[in-house]
Amino acid sequence: MTPAAALLYLLALAADPAPQVVDGDTIKTAPQGRMRLASIDAPESRGxxxxxxxxxxxxxxxxxxxxxxxxxxxxxxxRRDGWNRPLIHLRLADGHTAGEVLVSEGLARAWDGARRDWCH
Structure with missing residues (x-):
């Protein structure tokens, strides 16, 4: 991201400071659109x-x-995913990422490049 793009992103984020959760591994912000949490895979939702x-x-x-x-x-x-969404980490105050927490709690898996069945 160029310095100018980063500045525009920060200004837009200040205008809309509340990112929205789309599903267990995707968020959406006004300036950036949908962004995917890197290194994890969460179960599918929305039908x-x-x-x-x-x-x-x-x-x-x-x-x-x-x-x-x-x-x-x-x-x-x-980096970007196959749908051109930026891959991100959400860094928490304790230094962990949201992805690490979701994986540790059994709500997501570490992404290894292969789609796996969530049905038992």
């Missing part, structure tokens, strides 16, 4: 779940990310 257990886990992951988001610092990795 894309393959079974009830995945849908329920997706709802829990989304709710937990919403708890972690306030006060988290967005760190851009400089």
């Amino acid at each position: 894309r779940a393959h079974c009830l257990s995945e849908a329920l886990l997706a709802a829990r992951a989304k709710a937990r990310l919403a708890q972690l988001l306030p006060g988290a610092r967005i760190e851009f990795t400089g």
Whole structure:
């Protein structure tokens, strides 16, 4: 991100300081649009779940990310996913990332490049 783009992003973020949680591994901000948490995979939601257990886990992951988001610092990795969304880390006050917390609580998996079934 260029210094000018970073400044525009910060100004826009100041105008709309509340990022929104889309699902367990995606947030949305006014200046940037949708951004994907790097290094994790959360269950699918919004009608894309393959079974009830995945849908329920997706709802829990989304709710937990919403708890972690306030006060988290967005760190851009400089990479993008297959849908051209910026890959980010949400750095928490304790130094951990939101992704690390979601994985440790069983609400997401470490991303290893392969899609895995969430249905049991």
